Amino acid sequence: MNTAPSRTGSPAPLPASGRLSPGDVIRVGLVGVRGRPLRACLSALGIAIGIAAMVAILGITAGSQAQIEAQIANVGTNLLTATTGNDLFGTKSELPTESATMVSRIAPVRQVSAVGTVSNATVHRNDKTDQRDTAGIAVQGTRLDLPATIGATIAKGTWLNAATEQYPAVVLGSVAADRLGVHSPGTPVYLGGQWFTVAGILSPVTLAPEIDRSALIGWDAAAKIGFDGHPTTIYVRSADEAVNDVHDVLAQTVNPQHPDQVNISRPSDALTTALAVKNTFKLMFLGLGAIALLVGGIGVANTMVISVLERRAEIGLRRAIGAGRGQIKLQFLTESVALSALGGISGVVIGLAVSVGWAVNQNWAVTIPTQAVLAGVGAAVTIGALAGLYPATRAARTSPAEALASS
Structure with a gap:
């Protein structure tokens, strides 16, 4: 650590310029997203499709179930x-x-x-x-x-x-x-x-x-x-x-x-059976949405691996001026989570628009699946964290000399 004489004559520590606050690390991580908008949008697209499918399915199913339950309550069993x-x-x-x-x-x-x-x-x-x-x-x-x-x-x-x-x-x-x-x-x-x-x-x-x-x-x-x-x-x-x-x-x-x-x-047994059939189809379509979400997560992971390879010089320079492995890891995890969150929020908006539009077209009461919205955003963030874990760890383990030598 660099030191400088203090007024009392004893050396005082100088600030490490490479050590950023957590807020600064997050802002640096978001730079990667803003700097490559096309790549970010394409990476988030897979997540958006999966989340949109799941939210739309849950929204439409919830509206349909509410309609059938209202019919059963109205006509009796x-x-x-x-x-x-x-x-x-x-x-x-x-x-x-x-x-x-x-x-x-x-x-x-x-x-x-x-x-x-x-x-x-x-x-x-x-x-x-x-x-x-x-x-x-x-x-x-x-x-x-x-x-x-x-x-x-x-x-x-x-x-x-x-x-x-x-x-x-x-x-x-x-x-x-x-x-x-x-x-x-x-x-x-x-x-x-x-x-x-x-x-x-x-x-x-x-x-x-x-x-x-x-x-x-x-x-x-x-x-x-x-x-x-x-x-x-x-x-x-x-x-x-x-x-x-x-x-x-x-x-x-x-x-x-x-x-x-x-x-x-x-x-009324026919209505009850219809309700059970709709639940079965809901689970099937949710499985398809989960597959789309998994594919989107793989796409984010691939994007992050490429990002780490492209930015080896940046990683080496930051490590050389004092950035720790944890900060490097947090930077790339932030970028991965931001990509997935972007796709998740977009997917939720699209899914809600589809479910509301379908309900209006069918003259159903509009039902907003609150749990599906929260689960969609949460799933996107989780997928982003898991997808970015390996690339972020790989970036954090890169030595400054190796990274600068290969740039």
Whole structure:
């Protein structure tokens, strides 16, 4: 260490010009990033792609899950359906005409309704088209309490009432209305060989998508065009705590003589399954994002190795004027972490923009995955530190004489 005489005559230490404060070391490390902007951007790109993919996937999945959970909470999980099955010969069986009444006697049952398919009846906009073409629309006789039981709402017009259920009035499901090109109540349609007036159009029914593809007419009106009175689907709402108990006795109640010919289902299970499937896909796509992030980390490591080789003269000069190995190591670690952090922040911004844009496009509530944002930035910094560890250690171990001699 250099010394100089003090006022007392004893030597005093001179400051080591190569020894920088930690803040100065960080600023020196950032010089490497600013001095090679194109290389820095390309190195950060891999990190940005990986982080953007992970944040976007988590954001979109969170929005989708919130949407499904809201649907489940809105429609409930206490709806059961009983539909006709097949007999031993594969022939479609029939439910007894009084099956809905029998189901209503089960103590925990709160609401019961039914629909029955009108065989050989189709619906069209006019009487000039091929009446054998169903266009995927089923004509069904219905009970008046159907909307309350399945949670259906009227988008336009009105539902059937005690008067209109006996006359040629029809309510169309959302899909049926689109296929027929009917957009407002009062439109006449040709149904079962006679003209019916559209009384209303339903909004999409989450738990009963078959209703979306149906033309619904009153039970009595259906009997006038050939309906035999046998329901094909019975909808049952029970007390929440007794859903499983009702499920266990529903088939025997609907068709006591042939319970094996009745299919029982819980429509909300489809939403729960969709939620599980989305979680599975989320894990798969997160794995792909992690691979992209790993590739980006390798790119940063490669950039840092090249940077150390290019700056050997700088390293040797700094070591010669007193910079320690720790400062050299910190300088290059800072540059590596800065590169990764740049990519991480860019990736988070891109990922959030994608997830928000998707949510708006799908009319979902915008969900910001806060944990994903923090994890994305943290992962980028960690990758940067790991990627820069070897190059920084190599730079710190370079002797001043060797570095200056090779420059």
